[in-house]
């Protein structure tokens with residue numbers, strides 16, 4: 372048995388906590404069975420955006436002719452593209468592992484771990500197991516793809532999830548994606564641009580159904596032109612023969628369809644890794660989906676155990692996990708106890724077009740019974756939006772009767788960037804009028820954001 376000052380479970384966002392604690396002079400155990408950097412670096416944000424950037428380039432070339440530029444796409448080096456993305460992230464993960472091993476205050480257990488009781492963790496090292504104890508434990512145990520029990524054949528038919536999809540070396544001719552959330556939206560953009568024929572099957576009526584409905588509908592319209600969509604259909608069964616995989620799906624009114632492809636990608640959500648860490652053995656309370664419950668100090672129901680990132684289910688994004696890591700360092704390590712806040716919390720989906728959002732959707736505001744007004748502006752109502760021919764793009768601001776920004780949603784080029792103006796404003800307590808009246812560079816694309824707020828404030832004389 373070995374006693375540490377702190378045990379960090381999970382080497383994704385947990386890695387940040389481990390290194391901060393080591394810098395404070397604590398004797399830290401870091402447990403990660405896979406590569407350091409976790410989902411984001413190895414199987415999520417980073418490789419997916421490297422690949423999506425290539426997809427964006429393909430689309431730019433394909434659209435060049437409509438701007439009077441003679442260009443043609445002569446092919447994509449699919450295997451090399453994937454290989455380069457994976458090599459880069461793997462090198463970064465190796466560097467992290469090297470730094471962890473060289474840190475005198477960190478013992479890096481690159482193996483499986485699980486709770487034995489509230490302050491005891493067992494790690495496997497080959498055939499031996501080792502018992503670790505610590506007064507403080509930070510659980511940054513992450514999440515993994517959720518495979519619905521309701522689909523028959525998932526045990527017999529080979530399929531891929533996002534983890535494998537980012538590492539395939541052969542381009543599929545036809546890919547069937549089950550699920551319509553952000554991972555499906557991003558993956559279909561990548562594979563579609565690489566030349567794969569993509570079909571999406573989802574129980575939701577629109578893609579990205581958690582977004583504001585107007586945004587989700589616009590995205591769905593654009594995707595409908597590029598991909599084969601089967602929305603409103605729940606996948607019920609997978610089957611396979613030599614070279615074809617088949618998804619059977621059923622609509623609410625009993626209509627049954629079958630969709631075939633040479634590969635199936637299941638992107639039906641994420642589930643927390645609470646079971647893998649055996650959080651019950653530590654007495655940690657979980658909700659009905661298995662996410663570990665925390666209070667505003669990120670404390671779990673067991674004293675001396677904190678939880679951050681995907682496993683605690685507050686938001687399932689890297690930037691919110693990073694914010695929680697900062698708070699847990701204060702709360703668990705330096706002792707400056709602070710409640711966590713998420714100022715200007717926003718998110719983006721890197722499909723084509725991009726979408727981004729913060730705060731509430733219009734239907735959530737309506738359900739709250741709040742008074743609100745909506746301001747919108749199309750990209751092509753601005754000079755640069757028109758130059759980009761981004762006619763599908765628009766911004767939508769939802770503003771309360773006292774001028775506060777309740778929600779902001781945007782679809783179109785650089786949406787992931789443009790939203791930061793609004794997140795900063797919200798974090799700083801600025802209201803809709805301030806955004807509308809702040810001078811924006813003409814003709815920068817941020818005029819789309821300003822214009823949505825001006826639509827409400829009516830502050831700009833626009834001429835005849």
Ligand SMILES: Cc1cc2nc3c(=O)[nH]c(=O)nc-3n(C[C@H](O)[C@H](O)[C@H](O)COP(=O)(O)OP(=O)(O)OC[C@H]3O[C@@H](n4cnc5c(N)ncnc54)[C@H](O)[C@@H]3O)c2cc1C
Pocket residue numbers: 380381382383384385402403404405406408409410411412414415416417419482483484485511512513514533554644647648679680681682687688689690691692
């Ligand atoms: C395809 C994809 C794209 C994404 N894109 C974005 C994006 O663009 N922007 C964004 O903000 N977020 C994105 N995300 C989400 C983001 O990756 C996660 O929110 C984030 O990585 C979660 O970090 P974490 O530290 O909570 O968990 P993780 O990074 O998953 O860390 C948990 C670690 O625990 C390890 N582990 C689990 N069980 C055990 C065990 N029993 N023993 C030992 N080790 C164990 C796992 O191997 C894992 O490394 C994406 C996710 C996916 C899947």
